[in-house]
Amino acid sequence: MYEIDPATGRFQTFTLGAGKFSSLSAFGPARSGAGRSLYGLAGSYPNYLVAEIVGTFPIAKPIPVDSTPPVIIATVSPEANANGWHNTNVTINWTAEDPESGIASSSGNETVILTNETAGTTLICTATNGAGMSASQSVTVKIDKTAPTITYSGNERVYTVDRIVNISATADDALSGLAFSTASDIAGPAYIFSLGENTFYSTAMDLADNSGSGSVSFKVIVTYDSLGNLTQQFITKHGIANSLVAKLNAAKAAQARGNIKAVEGILGAFINEVSAQSNKSLTEEQAPILIRLAEALKEQAGN
Template identity: 40%
Template sequence: MSNGTFYSFRQIETAGTNTIQWDGADGSMGVNRTGPGGVDVTGGGSNDTLFFENDALNMGVSYGVINVYDMAGGESGVLMPMPSTINGASTTYSVDFALFRNVDLTNVGAITFTFDGTGGGGPSIDAIRFASVVPPDTTAPTITASATRADGTAYAAASWTNQSVTVTFTCDDAGSGVLASSVTAPVTRSTDGSTTVPGSCRDEAGNVAETTFGPVQIDKTAPTLSASAALADGTAYTAGSIAPGPVTVTFSCADPDGSGVATSTTPVTVTVPTTSVEGACTDLAGNRATASFGPIAFDATPPVVSAVATHADGTAYAAGTWTNRAVTVTLVCEDAGSGIATLTGPATYATEGTATYAGTCVDTAGNSANASFGPILIDLTAPVVTYAGNLGTYGVAAGVAITCAASDALSGVASSTCADVSGPATSFATGPNTVSATATDLAGNVGTDSVTFTVVVVQTDLCALTTQFSERSGISVSLCKQLVNAGVPDYVNHVQAQSGKALTADEAALLIRLAGYLP
């Protein structure tokens, strides 16, 4: 055996318990995968061979021993008797000696074997050789993935970005080592959407490691942003039109096919004239959109409104006054701001009673003003003049008591010539008498009426009147007898005789006048 040669064998392909066979030889050792048990390690010498087998090889007669030690120096045991002859040569060894050892390599790391040959004449080291046996590499490499954006900043999986993303894979293997050509090359994603990036690598033993990075979420498209406005009552407001009050501008951001909305301008309420209201929104990838709304104009002042009324002839009518003609009310509206949009039209009132006109004027900004006119008082019915108590015919001794009254059911009586007709019948003309009266109501309607009665002279009434006038009953009785028995002339003579005595001169004259009406 040559002195102190170190041999490193890359792998044992059969896991579990294996038989290690060492055949002494010289020369360099290489790898040949045709030997027993699936693995040979053969050298350039004639018989330099190390076998890994699954069954023992029974050989030769013992001459000395070969011991195997682990790295810590602990003896693993006598492997095999050494053969008594070594082919008679000092530099060349044949397969006349061998060592065998069953070693469990299932869960061990690198094991170093020390081969120690001893001669038969006493302890002497003929040769020392070292072999480092590496167990099978059944562990896959470790693979990791990392990503960067186009600007070189780190990118985290499942986050949104508006830049291209490059994914790089890194492999490590503590066993047989990474096969560099097997590592997945960097992959760049640049289109919108959500994707994953797979990667893999192998070690020299053929173990494969795989991983997936993602999702990689790219959104390079800006969201859409629109602006709308509404008045306080919720009705839509059109830019450039005149608003009657505060206008709230709302921005609506949408990103239906992208990363989704991250931020958006909140509603803005405007109370003064404004050229433009600006808004913006961003999506989760950082894309930004802007929008504006305007201009916004205001007219918060209502119109100035009033109502006027006229008669058909154009003369003015004052509210609260009575009239007996139709009244037309017209709304008058002025607006120095946005101008008049609508107003209530004229209305004509022609029926009796009380009415009130109500009208509204609205400017183009929506401000409104109301006006009313009234009361409108219309009375088309004349007042009523009424005479009561008329007996129709009155004797000269009777009294007349006729009353006169004026009334009006709506506006009321403003003036009246109505007077009672009363007094002795002798105070009225003998014969028919007609009395008239007029009443005017507050609306100007005029009502009239008249009464007719007749004063008649007959003996009995003239006698009764004579009795009323005479202070002495004897005289009146005498005069009545003269009227009835002697006739009118004799009656007249006796009345004249009593003038200034039983009768006053006026009474005597009246009786004489009335007697003239008798046949």
């Protein structure tokens, strides 16, 4: 602690003890006129006093002590998305500040541009201020520039109407992982799909906001034999099933001879018999399927 001796106009320090001053040490005499003098406190107290001379007695003011470490800020551009990922190059700039004693030294504060994909690269900046206090700050950057992939497996490309379609869809992203995907398996009896080319599309997005897409195509065809097999799958009564299959075989033979009118007549008889079996040997859903496919055979024969 310090005090001005009113008798001498000198600074004196004291520590509290048994009396008001248990130890004293005087500092340089006061000087008249305005000015500033620097006085060091006795002992090991790490501070200084600035004496401001007013008249013959100085007014002492303490110089602020820096008791806080530097402040380090990392600026990442562009900012990461909501999932903490980037999908472009990333620039990291560092700022180290200490308004009291300033920055004496720093390391790792250079500008860095990250261009490679990474599951997590950590950068560290360290700074020391004029009072010898140090601080460090780190930032972790994750970059994924690759779009998700969508693959389809099990596609046989061409299916007759009596076959089963069973195509598996898989969406994958090896780095940041999937955020969502519309890819789904394509499965079911071939007759539920349109005759001709069928194409399915899907999309996916990863956690870094990269989007990918995929597609798969296959063809469904109807033949006399495949429609005969499907008819036997639908109808458990052998007599009726055999009658309908016999008509299809006759139409097939007529087409092989080039007799298109006979084909149309025989397929017409097939359609009439199927209609008659609706809600009997055939369900309400099955009969229209066989009729639709028989009509397609008639159209094919005429082309």
